[in-house]
Amino acid sequence: MPIADLAARVRTGDRRALAQAITLVESTRPDHREQAEALLAALLPHTGKGVRIGISGVPGVGKSTFIEAFGLHVIGQGHKVAVLAIDPTSQRTGGSILGDKTRMEMLSRDISAFIRPSPAGTTLGGVARRTREAMLLVEAAGFDVVIVETVGVGQSETAVADMVDLFLLLLPPAGGDELQGIKKGIVELADMIVVNKADGDLANAARHAVAEYRHALSLLRPANANWRVPILSCSALNNLGIDSIWDGIGQYRRILGDDGSIAKRRAEQAQAWMWNEIRESLITAFQADPAVRAELSGLERAAADSSVTPGAAARRLLDLFRHR
Template sequence: MNADIARHPESHPDSAGDPTGLAAPLLAGDRRALARAITLIESTRADHRAQADALLARLLPHTGQSVRVGITGVPGVGKSTFIETFGLHVIGKGHKVAVLAIDPSSQRTGGSILGDKTRMEQLSRAPAAFIRPSPAGSTLGGVARRTREAMLLCEAAGFDVIIVETVGVGQSETAVADMVDLFLLLLLPAGGDELQGLKKGIVELADLVVVNKADGDLVSQARHAVAEYRHALALLRPAVTDWTVPVLSCSALTTQGVDGVWDTITRFRDIQAASGGLDRRRADQARAWMWNEIRESLLSAFTGDPAVRAQLGAAESAVTAGTQTPAMAARALLARFRREG
């Protein structure tokens, strides 16, 4: 059936109302259709946005069944190696894995997502894996939007484990935590001082902490680090009620402990699903996503308005020179926007 659908997508009921013709082959697991669909949702053209919305509407009933995992890590922690080893382990358990990267800083720095993809050489060649970087965007919200929608497309294509990794720094961790079921923080086998040096907000987002590179001469150091991290985390309130954030160690290089990471993720998700926490978390995320879309769309409409653009430079100059307060300038620009609208 899948091969027939791929050849004749118009014959599939899910093709109805799909101007792109991508829904049926994507649902059949066609990776080329998935790649084309993600390219479509990344486009900023108005006609492409309309087509993307129609496609997502067709696919939405086929989404939501995956395990969504967010992964972040300090520089040098071996995140790419960990994701590759972890992804291959999960594939070995019979799952299909999609890796999506969110990097709002890549437009400025060139980023490292494409480099990460080439470093995940084994995983990128696995038939049951799909790796896709998010392109640079002018705003974090824009990149996060594309990553969320790409996640839905991957779910519809049959990928039941979605890994969303942060490559940028700052608010990207919060953006990823707001779209996944579990947020994993990778750390080095250093000690509590390193944890104290991290932004408290990032640590508080973690549902699971993993000390990587627990191999060779670092085994003993990793063991001590796990104890110190557990002590430090005990002083913080966990992101999820009735869940003590576990601190595990592993070696992505030797695969030691990687199975324990996956077992902990599945245990966390099972507990959350049974208590209703998973549904509540996803409902809260969907609501927050809607409001973020409203803010992004309003800001885009505001800055794109000709009347606003005509006065924006003067308003910024007045605020910079101190002849007008920011609040006054903002209200004047908004009043002009409303009149023109």
């Protein structure tokens, strides 16, 4: 399909065209990359009007259940919701399950929702390499609330905070020693913290967790003087507290939108995105260079058997790349 036609169909909200467009931008083929750039250039003027929300949390905290309940509530307020769900990729086989639609059955059937699972691949930070481009595509298609679900909290599960307006950290109803297990770095990045599963036997534990997280957060310097990170609780399973979270997001957008913080954040994210693309492209070009490929295997073996230091092997390959 000609790129102009594909762009026009995406603009009308054609779901099949949108899926095809995301597949195109996720492709690593050089000819597809050129087409993807042309498509994004055509759609760029129609992006940027939505609210971008990143959601992360420890495994088992109920991210999918929360996103389904939250998405249905937001749709009920008259919005269109796109969910970009990132699935972990096997380091052995390179495969991903991509089963997010089966975990959000009701949301996936709603005409005002679009769910797209993507493999994380080798990209660190809990997101896929082309998540940013996918966000632009769904915005161009008319989805005004974009949710990025990461693979889960880990050592580097913070990249999503560098591509969204609001980073929501979902936590379980526990404290004490388990509170110590939540990495300080990711808590510092959160714009909103939500304790899920605040129901039944866990209701009291959730209340105590909210109090402990509030105390812990009070010891940290706020990232923005105009915004105090709220600690909320909800039961995604019973659809309790979801409205307060959406109201809190609206308050966040009003306060940080009025003082220019969101616009500044997006500008900084665009610059960081550019430099990330430069790094990724340089690595791709480096690995494809004929002179580098001719000596790469030998130097890898030499570094592995300690006949040469890894630093020296790297410098040799970089010299070959620079002087090709």
